[in-house]
Amino acid sequence: MDLVQTDVATDRWVLRGLDRLIEALVGRFDEVIGPVVLDGVVRLQPIESADDLPIGIADEQAPATYRLRRDASALRFSYGLGPDSLKSLVHPPRSPVWTMRRRDGSLVVDAAHHPTHERAVIGARACDIDGLRVLERTQTGGDHADPAFRANRNGLFVVAVDCTHPAPTCFCANTGTGPSARDGHDIAMTELETRDGAVYVLRAGSERGRALIDELQLERASSELIRRAAREPGVAARGQPRSLPANAPLIAKLAEHPQWDDVAERCLACGNCTAVCPTCFCTDMEDVVSLDGDGATRVRVWDTCFSMEFSRVGPAPIRGSVTERYRQWLSHKLGTWHDQFGESGCVGCGRCITWCPVGIDLTAEIAALAAPAEAAR
């Protein structure tokens, strides 16, 4: 994204309520995505107005537990992360690759088109925007960039909100990915509660973002509001009980440790962690053939390294046990991701902790792996 350095450092605007901003987004984009309460969970969904966003909602998250409750605030973003990162928007669960038809005795293949989908997302958190960047490196960084990812990412206008209510499962202060949006957004906001309701202090992150702010003809924020907004990230960062140690990349790569068997006793190998992870990207190809045998469609679908079949090479899976598969996931996410992509694959969102049906906590596993193998026996 084009960063407007001078503006980012200094310029702040104020917005009372979100009606005007969302109206402008709806007018400008094919689709606007934002947080919506659905089945007792904050999900990312298409929205049409500010009224679709939650108001006065708080969440309670713990390993294997997610609950919403009402609170008295007028805030729209007074809760931590839901299960949806931005991954589905750029790397969807199902993505067409090609269709094939029989025509005049030969086979005709049509590659799927990936037109740029002009979408805006509002309420993106810093860790997820960083997850988008990490994922982008995996999907477009090499010699074979994924055109679908590129088209989806290029069309995405990101309105970030600084995370003021992190869940106890997340640890962005530790991973350095939040709670305040630093880059990758077009507009970033800090939500503040005032006597007049929710107020948003805005900053631009790109030319496109600045253009939208100008179009809305917003007032400059007062120094008092700017000071209050600047305090929020520090408050949010202090509330985070979990962390990974600095040597996590080395610990995660320990090939032999009894803790791997210990976690495999508890792990369901269900793949929930990889599905909710903002950076897990593995896929499989699925061919669907018509009954008459004259047409076929190939679709790329999400896969998971927790699947035994995913590791099938030749006649047999090379990671037949859950011990090997959990180790594969964690050692890649925190360890060999550095070797492959030059950084960690974890952005500290904690979704894998909350959405694991049995509450396996990677920070606790790393702590146990850090203990000498002898002591763990």
Next chain:
Amino acid sequence: MQHELSSPTIDWPARIERGEPPSLAVWKFASCDGCQLSLLDCEDELLALADRVSISYFPEATTAMVAGPYDVSLVEGSITSEHDAERIRQIRRDSALLITIGACATAGGIQALRNGRDVDGFTSIVYAHPEYISTLATSTPIADHVPVDLELRGCPIDRGQLLQMLASVLNRHALRLPTTSVCIECKARSTSCVMVAHGTPCLGPITQAGCNALCPSFHRGCYGCFGPMESPNVGALRAQLGTLGLDGDAIFRLLNTFNTGAFATAVEEGST
């Protein structure tokens, strides 16, 4: 989603190589007919299917019956009597390809609750004239009696899987059925986890995908009708179901309904 490659080798006779449609038979054993109905439910695809096969025996759909042998037999239901045990052996002899459809045929069905229990006691309570009842002490899957070429799981089976299976057989391409958990399908269709978000007991994490996570999409826990996934950690899920408030009896009932004994067998065989 991960898939198991399972494409039976089919040596079609010369008449089919010449373009004659394969004959299809649909058989019923101890079952509720729901899986056969899944075939009739393929309304949009029935005409295309009728163009590709010659329906030779399907009493659920038509009284017209053609004697065997058959190129493809779909078998619903479990074996619960000596007569049925003999009948399936004959059907196997008459069928080039034998495909079982549904939890009864692939795992014994709900009626496998009788297995290991006092069946004579049951019949004496249920029937006015138990002396007229001729039944085995067990309800067993078809594969316990004859070799089976392909299995489709579920109670009932998934219509999409049935069509893909028929398309793969008719067009001779690899059929790939998922072996991963139902959770993968919940996440792919953006269904919120009923266990984590609502505290609803769910067998999804240990159950094989294929239904497109139907029950959780209606806010219900998965009841395991597709049977165990590739590496079901029943012990770990059992502990979590206990944490959610289910007692031992309730957990036993959840694990022993639509795939009676299948999850217990998974535990015995070593889940990881």
